[in-house]
Each structure stands twice: as structure tokens, then as C-alpha cells.
Amino acid sequence: MTRIAWHRVYGAMLRYWYLVRRSFDRSSEIFVHPVLDLVIWGVTAVYLQELFSGGVGLPSLVIALVTGVIFWNIIYRSQSEVPFGVLEDLWNRSLLHFFISPLKISEWLFGLTLLGVIKTMLTLLTAGIFAAILYHFNIFFYGFYLLPFLGLLIISGWWLGFFITGLVLRFGTGFQAMAWTLSVAISPFSAIYYPVSVLPSWAQTIAYALPTTYIFEGMRQVIYQGSVNPRDLVMSFLLNVFYIAATAGFLYTSFKHRLKRGLLTLD
Amino acid sequence: MKILEVKSLTKQFGKFTAVDNISFSLEEGEILGLLGPNGAGKTTTLQMLLGALTLTSGEISYFGKDLIRNREEILEQVNFSSTYVDLPYRLTVKECLTYISYLYDIADRKKRIEKIVEIFDLSQLFNKHIYSLSAGQKTRVNVAKAMLNFPKILLLDEPTASLDPEVAQFIRMFLLEERDKFKTSVLITSHNMAEVEELCDRVIFINRGKIVADDKPLHLAKSMDISHIELWITSGREKLFNYCREKDLKYQVDSRYLTIDVSEKFIPGFLKDLADRGIDYGEISIAKPTLEDYFLHIAKSGKGQIE
Numbered sequence: 001m002t003r004i005a006w007h008r009v010y011g012a013m014l015r016y017w018y019l020v021r022r023s024f025d026r027s028s029e030i031f032v033h034p035v036l037d038l039v040i041w042g043v044t045a046v047y048l049q050e051l052f053s054g055g056v057g058l059p060s061l062v063i064a065l066v067t068g069v070i071f072w073n074i075i076y077r078s079q080s081e082v083p084f085g086v087l088e089d090l091w092n093r094s095l096l097h098f099f100i101s102p103l104k105i106s107e108w109l110f111g112l113t114l115l116g117v118i119k120t121m122l123t124l125l126t127a128g129i130f131a132a133i134l135y136h137f138n139i140f141f142y143g144f145y146l147l148p149f150l151g152l153l154i155i156s157g158w159w160l161g162f163f164i165t166g167l168v169l170r171f172g173t174g175f176q177a178m179a180w181t182l183s184v185a186i187s188p189f190s191a192i193y194y195p196v197s198v199l200p201s202w203a204q205t206i207a208y209a210l211p212t213t214y215i216f217e218g219m220r221q222v223i224y225q226g227s228v229n230p231r232d233l234v235m236s237f238l239l240n241v242f243y244i245a246a247t248a249g250f251l252y253t254s255f256k257h258r259l260k261r262g263l264l265t266l267d
Numbered sequence: 268m269k270i271l272e273v274k275s276l277t278k279q280f281g282k283f284t285a286v287d288n289i290s291f292s293l294e295e296g297e298i299l300g301l302l303g304p305n306g307a308g309k310t311t312t313l314q315m316l317l318g319a320l321t322l323t324s325g326e327i328s329y330f331g332k333d334l335i336r337n338r339e340e341i342l343e344q345v346n347f348s349s350t351y352v353d354l355p356y357r358l359t360v361k362e363c364l365t366y367i368s369y370l371y372d373i374a375d376r377k378k379r380i381e382k383i384v385e386i387f388d389l390s391q392l393f394n395k396h397i398y399s400l401s402a403g404q405k406t407r408v409n410v411a412k413a414m415l416n417f418p419k420i421l422l423l424d425e426p427t428a429s430l431d432p433e434v435a436q437f438i439r440m441f442l443l444e445e446r447d448k449f450k451t452s453v454l455i456t457s458h459n460m461a462e463v464e465e466l467c468d469r470v471i472f473i474n475r476g477k478i479v480a481d482d483k484p485l486h487l488a489k490s491m492d493i494s495h496i497e498l499w500i501t502s503g504r505e506k507l508f509n510y511c512r513e514k515d516l517k518y519q520v521d522s523r524y525l526t527i528d529v530s531e532k533f534i535p536g537f538l539k540d541l542a543d544r545g546i547d548y549g550e551i552s553i554a555k556p557t558l559e560d561y562f563l564h565i566a567k568s569g570k571g572q573i574e
Contacts, residue, residue: 014366014369023357093352096352099319102372259319
């Protein structure tokens with residue numbers, strides 16, 4: 001294992017950061033989409049709160065939905081960076097510039113995931129500010145728990161992104177729709193806006209195999225009980241470690257598979 | 268000194284052999300043309316030389332070191348430009364050169380970019396988006412990008428395709444200067460045979476994945492032993508057609524001119540025959556065989572090896 005060359009990692013980050021600066025579609029992912037989600041779901045929550053006014057714990061519903069929106073945006077943002085980076089370079093026929101240079105795939109992934117973390121933080125900041133303005137919700141409501149939640153959300157996004165990137169590298173842009181749809185496909189099982197217990201039993205089995213579920217269950221525990229069952233955090237962490245190892249392995253083998261056919265012909 | 272050495276390189280895609288057991292080397296300061304018809308295996312070979320395609324078998328070594336085992340160290344000193352690989356079109360020229368400069372270990376990136384901009388006259392384009400550039404401008408930026416890391420070896424895939432003659436000539440002069448000043452070695456593919464004759468010290472012809480010739484451009488052209496005699500016939504045009512058919516000579520009619528392919532040693536006899544048969548001509552020009560003739564021969568024969 002050779003050492004990481006930081007200037008190359010920075011070069012990979014820079015390529016995609018310039019893109020964020022240059023294109024509304026990429027910057028809107030950070031600033032516009034989370035705010036739109038917040039408005040839609042926040043207003044829905046406020047409406048439900050008024051509809052059932054007097055019910056016990058109804059203000060918590062707003063908190064749960066608003067947090068669900070923010071947390072889900074963090075996963076989506078974290079999962080998008082790597083596959084969207086690959087797709088952008090495939091659409092531009094410019095991916096080869098990376099891999100005919102001394103840049104290693106690990107450095108390229110590192111650059112992209114680091115940029116993903118920065119963009120995720122910007123998303124969190126944007127969503128946090130708007131949640132405070134619109135609903136008087138303070139993201140630091142979760143106190144210390146915010147840190148493990150954030151870490152687990154970001155890692156969940158990484159393995160989703162690695163899996164999609166592996167598919168695109170192996171099968172080409174025919175799988176590009178996965179970049180937008182995979183996270184949506186797992187969202188019903190992740191119990192973002194409702195507890196796992198309301199899902200049918202077969203769906204619960206899937207839900208408990210996903211690290212994201214434990215994060216959202218933990219989030220609701222903080223809202224309703226004031227603390228998290230450490231078992232949920234540990235389960236989420238262990239599942240994330242498993243998925244990240246499996247998807248990183250899949251991505252790596254997909255890249256090697258692609259090298260057998262040639263990076264120039266990838267489309 | 269051998270800068271690049273390729274031994275028994277083979278690439279198979281399933282049952283199809285794209286590159287078939289080829290071996291060649293590139294000397295320091297040498298400009299080597301890699302030529303062949305479309306689908307001959309040139310791009311496949313280039314991809315393997317860049318580490319962008321795994322080999323089925325064989326060895327590639329740069330500076331005496333194996334490419335696979337010393338990838339980062341070697342690619343630090345190699346660069347590539349192709350008409351078929353674009354720069355990110357939503358970035359500006361400045362941004363492209365900047366991010367790519369960070370992929371290499373360059374001592375003073377800002378200074379190097381300034382120098383490249385000066386050499387390739389990119390100051391007017393520097394802050395323009397790639398999508399707004401003409402095809403020729405894009406190619407110029409692409410070649411400029413390939414010079415960022417001061418490469419000891421440049422791999423160029425049709426670098427002057429789509430360039431206007433003036434810029435194409437500038438690129439050719441630049442490559443020759445780089446070779447003379449810094450002993451830069453260049454491996455170039457091109458379909459422009461005149462360019463190859465002007466630039467290359469040596470050419471390798473590849474067809475159906477095999478090397479069918481490896482020699483100086485002049486030697487290969489001469490090996491054709493075909494001259495093109497262009498005549499403006501003033502009388503006896505039909506007689507000449509009959510004569511060509513009789514002697515099995517290839518000819519082409521272009522308005523009032525006729526171009527006939529004749530073996531070099533047969534030229535005196537040919538001219539005598541014209542006089543004997545009363546075929547008169549107002550103008551005559553004799554063109555020696557070119558690399559293009561050789562290329563066409565290989566492409567048309569489909570099998571390669573010149574007899």
C-alpha cells in the first residue's frame with residue numbers, strides 16, 4: 001500500500017468543486033433542494049399539528065419530520081458525490097484525464113468523499129438555518145447525539161454511492177438512473193418519517209438490515225424519550241462497516257473489470 | 268537509450284485479438300508514428316501504454332521499469348492528448364489546467380500554467396468555458412494540457428485532427444522543438460500521412476493487431492515502387508486508356524488530367540510507349556511514392572505484410 005499524495009486528492013476535489021461553482025444544478029443540490037424539502041414537509045407537519053391540536057406530543061411531530069428531512073438530505077448528499085462525479089466525467093468524455101495521470105483510484109475516491117463531506121456540511125448548515133427560521137427548530141436539539149448521527153448518515157451515503165458507482169463502472173451509463181433512485185428505493189425501509197413498527201413484517205426484516213433505519217429510530221428516541229439506545233448506534237455502525245467494505249470491494253472490482261475493457265470505451 | 272519498451276504485447280477481448288504479440292521500442296528524443304487503418308489496434312495499444320487497459324499478456328516498461336509495478340512514478344513523466352478525450356466542458360480553460368496540474372507533482376504550478384498559456388497562446392481563451400471553444404481551440408488546449416507535467420514521453424492520438432493548417436503546423440513545430448530542446452520522446456497516431464512524414468523519425472504500421480512494418484517513413488514509401496504520373500493529354504486519350512488496360516496500369520481521371528500509377532523503373536519505357544503510340548501531352552508531373560501509398564496499400568490489402 002503506497003502513501004496518499006495529497007496534491008492529487010486536492011486535484012480530484014478541485015475538478016468537482018469548480019463544477020459546483022460553475023453550475024446551478026450542482027450547487028442547487030446543496031442549497032435549494034433541502035430548503036424545498038423542508039418547506040414541503042415542514043408545512044405538512046405544521047398542518048397535521050393544527051389538525052390534531054391538543055394531542056400529546058404533537059410538536060414532536062414537527063421536530064421528527066423536519067429532522068427526517070434534514071437527515072435524509074445528508075444521506076442523499078453524501079451518496080451523490082462519487083456517482084455524480086463519475087457520470088459528469090462520462091458525459092463529458094473526460095474521465096481518462098484522471099486515470100492516465102498518477103492519481104490512484106483510492107485518491108480519487110478520497111477526494112470525492114472529502115468534497116462530499118464538505119458539501120454535506122453546507123447542506124446541513126443551509127437546512128439548519130432554514131429550519132430555525134421557518135419552524136424555530138434548532139438542529140443542536142440533539143446535543144451530543146448529533147455527532148454520531150451525522151457520522152453514520154455520511155457513511156451510509158458513502159456506501160450507497162460506492163455501490164452505484166460500481167454499477168456504472170461495470171455496466172456503463174445505462175445504470176445512471178440508480179444515482180437518483182437507489183436512495184429513494186431504500187427510503188421507505190429506512191423509517192425516516194415513521195417508526196419501523198408500522199411497516200409490515202417482511203418490510204421490517206429489510207429495514208433492520210439497513211444501517212439507516214437505526215439512525216432514524218434513534219432520532220425518534222431522542223425526540224420522545226430524550227436518549228438513544230446505544231445498541232441502535234452500534235448496530236448502525238456495524239452494518240455501515242459491513243456495507244462500506246462490501247461496496248468498496250464491489251467498486252474496486254468493477255474498476256478492475258472496466259480496465260479489462262478499457263477506460264476510453266466506457267460510456 | 269530506450270525510454271519505452273513493449274514486449275510481446277497482446278490484448279484479447281473474448282475470442283477477438285485486438286493486439287497480437289507486438290514488440291517495439293521508443294528511443295529518447297525519437298518521434299515514432301503508430302499508424303494503421305481504423306480498427307487496426309492503435310487506440311487499444313495506446314490505452315495499454317497509459318495503464319487504462321489491462322494487458323492479456325506481454326510487458327510494457329518505461330525507463331527500464333515495469334508500468335504496472337511503477338505506475339505512479341512512470342505516469343508522472345508521461346502525458347497524453349487525444350481528439351477523442353475531451354476536457355470537462357463546464358469548466359474554464361484555467362480551471363482545467365489548474366485541476367490537472369494538481370494531479371502531477373509540479374514544483375510551481377502557477378508558473379508552469381503561465382508558461383503553457385504563453386507557449387500555446389491561450390491567454391484569450393483562459394477564462395472561457397470549454398464548451399464555448401471551437402474544435403481546433405479544444406484540441407490546442409488538450410495538447411497544452413499534455414505538456415503541463417513536462418513529460419519525457421508524449422502519447423498523442425491524432426493531435427492535429429480538426430485543427431486549421433496554421434495551428435496544426437504550430438503543433439508540429441512545437442513537437443519538433445520539444446524533441447530538440449528537451450529530448451522529449453513522442454508516440455503519435457495520425458491519419459495525416461504528410462504530417463507523419465514531416466514529423467516522424469520512424470513509423471510502425473499496425474494492421475489487424477499485428478505490426479506489419481517498422482521503418483523510416485521514406486524507406487516505407489520507397490518500398491512501394493509506385494510513381495504517380497500526372498498527364499494533361501492533348502491527343503490520343505482513348506489510346507492511352509487502351510494502353511493502360513493492356514498493361515494493367517491503374518489510372519484515375521480528374522477533369523482534364525489523368526494520373527497513372529507506374530513502377531519507377533518502368534517510367535522511361537512508359538514515356539517511350541506514349542511517344543510510339545502517338546499519345547501527346549501538354550503537361551507532365553511525376554510524383555514519387557508517399558507514405559500514403561503505403562498506408563493505402565496496407566489498408567486495401569487487408570492482410571498487411573508488404574511482399
